[in-house]
Amino acid sequence: MPERLSFHIKRDSALHHLNPLTKLLLVLTLILTAFLAPFYWTPHILAVLFIPLLSMLGKVGREYFSTAIRLILPAATFLFAMQAFFQPVGEEIIFEFYFLDITRESFLFAFSNAMRIVVMVSAFTIFLLTTHPSELMSDLTRRGLPGQFAYVIISTLQILPQMQAKAQTIISAQRSRGLETEGGFFKRAGALVPLIGPLVFGSLVEVEERAIAIEARGFTSKHVKTSLHEIPDTSTDKLLRWFLTALILASIGLRIWLS
Amino acid sequence: MNIEIKDLRFTYPTGLEALKGISLSVNAGEQVAIVGQNGAGKTTLVRHFNGLLRPSAGSVWIGDWDTSKYSVAKLASRVGYVFQNPDEQLFSRDVLTEVAFGPKNLGYEKDKVDALVKRALSLTELNDQTETNPYDLSPTWRKMVALASIIAMDTPIVIFDEPTTGQDAVNVARIANVIAELKKEGKTVITITHDIDFCAENFERVIALSKGEVLLDGPAREVLGQEEILAQTYVDPPQLTRLGKMLGLKATVINQEEFLNALK
Known part of the structure; x- marks a missing residue:
């Protein structure tokens, strides 16, 4: 999925x-x-x-x-x-x-x-x-918003759903190892421990990988950038x-x- | 422990119909590889085996348990599931604690946990790394920690989700060795893979899925020899099978041993 x-x-x-x-x-x-x-x-x-x-x-x-x-x-x-x-x-x-x-x-x-x-x-x-975040960013950068600002905004908009999806996968992996995630407050709170490490570590790695990936495609290049994606106004x-x-x-x- | 799947259908909340009526059974001790294009429904299918997904229609039985009536934590005592990305499950400070997490969750006695962990670490060649933080290991060895953490649960059924992705040749051989050992112990091993050569060398039965349906199901040699049908799900037969055909060998060969025998 x-x-x-x-x-x-x-x-x-x-x-x-x-x-x-x-x-x-x-x-x-x-x-x-x-x-x-x-x-x-x-x-x-x-x-x-x-x-x-x-x-x-x-x-x-x-x-x-x-x-x-x-x-x-x-x-x-x-x-x-x-x-x-x-x-x-x-x-x-x-x-x-x-x-x-x-x-x-x-x-x-x-x-x-x-x-x-x-x-x-x-x-x-x-x-x-x-x-769509990419439409918002394409439009704002076309109007003169610096790319770095656009990156910060788009990352902020996307981080929640991405972390939600990642947390879901991690919880699935831990439940597959017999971790009980249903029940009382303490049981649920205890189930968070195996979630936090992989979620934080994974997110940090992703941030770094994404930064490298966009830099490899000339993100901070000073040339004027064009876009294939036209946003109607x-x-x-x-x-x-x-x-x-x-x-x-x-x-x-x-x-x-x-x- | 047998797996029985009866007319299994599954539709995601987005409306995507991922499984369109799958019926099959896997006998205890079988080594099964599931192949097929991306989006064919491989992961969706195996996630029903340990209750991570519940059927929209139809049923999945693990032994005498209907998976829809048991929690994932409960089903974890019968089905071990090694996720594709080890970084999505490792969280402990050292390898020993990480590997012991699963058997402890299953409620085993300390002596049994110790014995299971020792065996899993030995099988995955991690004996010398017990005190190492998993995040200090290379991705290759983190994969082995993930494998060990599931093997230590001693489940009769073990599922591997693309175990060879991103692994070097030495580690692929290690993983093949783990699968061979599990086979000796009579465990059922189910593997999702895109690595057809790995599949041909290590599995006796192959199920090819396409668009949520079973395209082919049978002994590896029979399935992997059907080049035209496999092409429908973007799977190429193993290199040796194709080479054997090009050389005009009469029998379908799928691994090195068979290829060499056919040449003699």
Whole structure:
């Protein structure tokens, strides 16, 4: 079975056809709007309405919701609990648990912040699901981003799925040697020991091998590089980017004007 | 211990149908090589033997155990699996601990673990390296540590996934010797390989897979002599077989001994 080298899911959708820079600007707009818009319900509307619609537009709804349930919601819930219990604001107590309490203000503050995090992580998740890392890099380097920066970004985007695949193989190898990976907390924690060594060692070797491999193909050559892979940048993309830039400016303007 | 596979089908979550109804049996003590093009389903098939993959349909029996009802850790007492890349399993500080990891997991007594480890180290010529960190060994010797760590589990069935890939001629001979010793002990050895000469020299039965189905299955000489059919799964007969045909030898020869006898 081929290993997954990125989070990208190949589908034929409007979002997949957008230029990577347009999608990156869309992510930035969503994050800035969620954090800067002066209206309390903005991040909530974005998280509950806009983000799910966006994932469906990109035909990656199933993958997005799966990530949201397994990763984004637990993280947001943890953040919400921490801030709700420990944010020292307000006096109207709405919940008490021994020495811990939640005030109406800390609840609203924590809820809003958790929603902002949901918007931020969700927007990036949909971006990663609909954008192939090589397309993003080809487009950004074509626009003048130095190759070294591109390499750092692409490595960061790819390291998680690669390590996931590698960890899966290592765990399979250790289970084949009788290692019990199912059961209580201590059993599961103990099963991590034979995983860490090969995973870290293997990843370090891979990083070095990849660096040598790309250098052998003239990575740091000073000549102007051409690409066989053309990334389309349509007039719709350009129009959308102007619109998104206007939205960002409007969010900032509204924030300053209303505060 | 026999292996019985009945109408085995497997589809990956991506939708790729890797096995399309495979039925075969492997008798206890047989030496079987599985060959075929990349993506033919070789690794997918053998990963069902120790429960790493569960059938989408059909069944795999290891002796009287239906693999779908046992955990991988449990099946590890019957099926040893040597992964292709030793670096994906070695983690201990020294070779001795690494080799003892498997038999300890199987719950054997200390005396038995010691005896099994000693035998595995002797078979793989690692007696002098017991205190060495596996990562300080060359890739060739790391492969032998991986082999030893599975042999020490003393399973009736041992699977090798491409054991000769990246190995020099001396180590290929060492691996062949390990397989011969396992055969003497009556173990079933199943090997996935692209090394057809290695396959011809060391295995009595060959199964050729193509696109998730069994293309050929039979004695090595019968299977490896079928050049046209093997070509469908991008496998060339052994060099000696082809040379024998070019020389007009009547019988199909697959190894050096047979070739020399045919020339006499």
